[in-house]
Amino acid sequence: MELDPGVPAMLCLGYDTALEIMRRPETFSKDPRHWRARNEGVLPEGSYAPHIIRPRPQVDFVDGEEHRRLRGAIEDTTGRIDSAALRNYVERIADSLIDQFCEAGEAELIGTYCALVPIMVSSQLFGCPQEIMDQLLRGVASFIDGSDPSGGDRTSGAALRELIDLKRREPGADITSWLIAHPARLTDEELIEQLLLLIGMVTGVVPGLIGNSLRVLLTDERFSGELMGGSMLVEDALDEVLWTDPPVANMGLYFPVHDTNLAGKRLRAGDAVMISFAATNRDALLRSPHKQGNRAHLAFGAGPHACPGRSSARLIASVALEKLLDRIPDLALAGEIEELKWLSGIFVRGVITLPVRFAPVARPGGRLTSAPPARPGEPDQRQDLPAGAPPPPPIPPISLPFATDAASEGEALMGPGPELEQQAEDRQKQQSSLLGFLNRWRRAR
Template sequence: MTSPTRDSAPTPGPDSGPTPGPDSGATPGPDSAPAAGPDSAPIPDPAAGPTPPPGCPAHSGRAPAGERLESLHGPEFAADPAATYARLRDHGHIAPVELSPGVPVSLVTSYQTALDILRSPETFSKDARHWQALADGTIPLDNPVVPMMMYRPNALCSDGEAHHRLRAAISDTLDRLDIHALRRYVERSADFLIDLFGPKGEADLLKEYSARLPLLVFQQLFGCPPELSDKLVRALSALFEITEDSEQANVLLAETLFELIALKRATPGPDMTSWLIAHPSELTDEELVHQIVVLVGAGTQPQQNLICNGLLLLLSDERFAGALAGGTMLIEDALNEVLWKDPPLANFCIHYPRHDVTVDGHRLPKGEPVVISLAAANNDPYLLSNRRGNRAHLAWSAGPHTCPAKDPAQVIAAVAIEKLLDRLPDLELAVPAEELEWRPGPFHRALAALPVRYPRTAAKSDEALAEMVAAATATGAGAVGSTPPVAGKNTGQAGETSSHDGPAGTAPSADDTDSSATTSTATAPQSGSEHEARRRWWKSLAQWWRRG
């Protein structure tokens, strides 16, 4: 890629100043310098053509007058996105598209160009307040893609110091997760869900498994008590189904999270909500809600797509037939191939040029959205084709906004698939793969359903339910990690710290924590009434989902 060329001087403002650097703790990968080996970035084919000169009509970043923009929001695109990407490559490395009626953007389809833009925060901002068409009312707030693109005070939509502060809170919180405890909870959640549909002999794995499992995992990770878990699960289910109740679900979600934060401020526990509250960044309640929504949003819809797309590949591709019978191809290989070829977020990583700039001969005006096609970039024809074992795909983004939760996300997906195939070894698609439908939408790569059949299997029933209750109870005893310090408490007793099971955590110091109080809270057994409340909640959840 040619280096971005400034077409006009930047307007002085809050974005002028030092170049923001990558956040500390950013996950190595495509945003770090490539090294030789299987994890290095794919090598462009030497046959790649030269960069077109600035001003070339085919590479202006805009469609010729009178030409209809390629649509990314219709059923045709959902059915065959590869054909759309192939046509867009006729424009060069960047092409004009329509995300939604009346919302034109520049879509990056080249791997190297995408990588360079993702690594250039000094030129490309993540802050949607730069989006001029939204600011001046050209694009109305009720456009369906605006909620996914508008500014929110979270790490995803911030730059520079603000981004560094918010991302540090998220990264440090994720670092405290005990991956082994996470794996155990995913297994229990999977068993619980499989028990609901296992005796039927058929299921829609999207609705009955992949969409529900992340919700169970997240209510555990964020330490939701039964009275809030019910509201959280129902709100998220309605929100991601985009039903007529979505607006009410959004309100319910916000109310529930504010209630959860108030609860955790009063009685912190070994969970991600409490860790975010206790972080030195001292997030406000509003900031806490927005960071939790980002984590939950990224860990539910994309997570279910990763699980479903991985299952589809395993069940439909003959290369993986041996893996289902204990062969050599691993589930991780299938997930890696999905992340290359069918990433759960196909088009995202929205950026806004800080000033008019020319990239690879394409003029990108200040404040007009630039969207990275993670799917098109990963399948750039100029990349070498052998990708097995190569983790340099862009499914987790790159640069300072690399996804900080990629390791837990891969654990959840891998364990979910492994447990399902272990419980239902003769699982098979109920319809040919080519007959499956994909949900329309510019951002995701998502199946509309994943119908399967299998020999009926007996439910573990009370055993699985008891394990779920035990897992929920164990959260209060430190199964996920260590209890964070309670603000303002100081015993003055050196050397007393609370335990932490997470691989990257450190015990809070005596200066920060009332250790004896923390320890007694973390290890106190749950009362019979509390245990029974959790058991009733899991039973009611099972009944509700069975009715669905």
């Protein structure tokens, strides 16, 4: 197959073959410096895929001791996150966002919820001020939609350099500060690359996981008939999506370091081999249908390069889903499933529109002031909210504790959050920024 016109690769569709590749780092390298087509100078100028898959000091693109050093820094740093505190923070963000649309009786959930929850969590986890996050999102948008991958790289890099400089001056109990202070002593370039990977995981992959899971909950008869809050329903939906529609559908590019045979194919040293996680999972299901609770899917990879942030990603997604179903248990898809729009590129797949209808729910402490939206052919009985109605409450200030030995020494784990008014303003900026980000995706498709 071709990753791009003129960019050849072998595509792995078999579950067992994928595991063999991922578990044999001595034969299959993740380092693009082994890529024969790149080394021979035959890749087309300006091609999208080779710009993403290029030599860079990121844990997902190196092997051996370099990989162990970067992976160790990431795992030590993210291991400080207190999962109970993270759950509490996600719940508060989710409640604040649901308050924005719960009385309307209808919403488009991707832009108003599924993507905003992870972005707002990222700002807190990484200690990233709003203006830097905005710049970072602009870079990521240009990178993902293919409109300007080089420019997107530069924009994202500049934003992360600004964040690193800020955290060197004003360190806090956040992932960025702890990664800077890690004994591995990462260079600035290494810091940028690891932060780009981690923030990209939360802001790029988790929204797809939430959105795809909601689609399953709303449209799959195994779930839609009993749509309600409850962790078991949510966990089952997450497993279903990670098996059948993972947000990262294809990635895992590997390069054999010497000529070898694989699944009956002869590979030359440096050939590009891409694993299709979506296809390999389907292969496993065809041979042995998965049972409830089975998490042997490859959605997060396997072997030494398995996703280091998978636990936090799943926690954020599950809490966001649980909170939404608990607050609005009668969600229903507005329109037909065939009308949903999808982001579908070389690597990612996910719904980018998810319109829903539901019985309006009063905000906590408020009263319901509008009727349900009219069904097709019926008169609209809704009334405008009265003038002077109280605005939705802003996200309350919260500190996100980190599990660290420093706590026993009396070190402050995280300073107080910004004032309520500033948080409300930041939330609106984030929503505006993200909607523009999603609109660029839609136009690109």
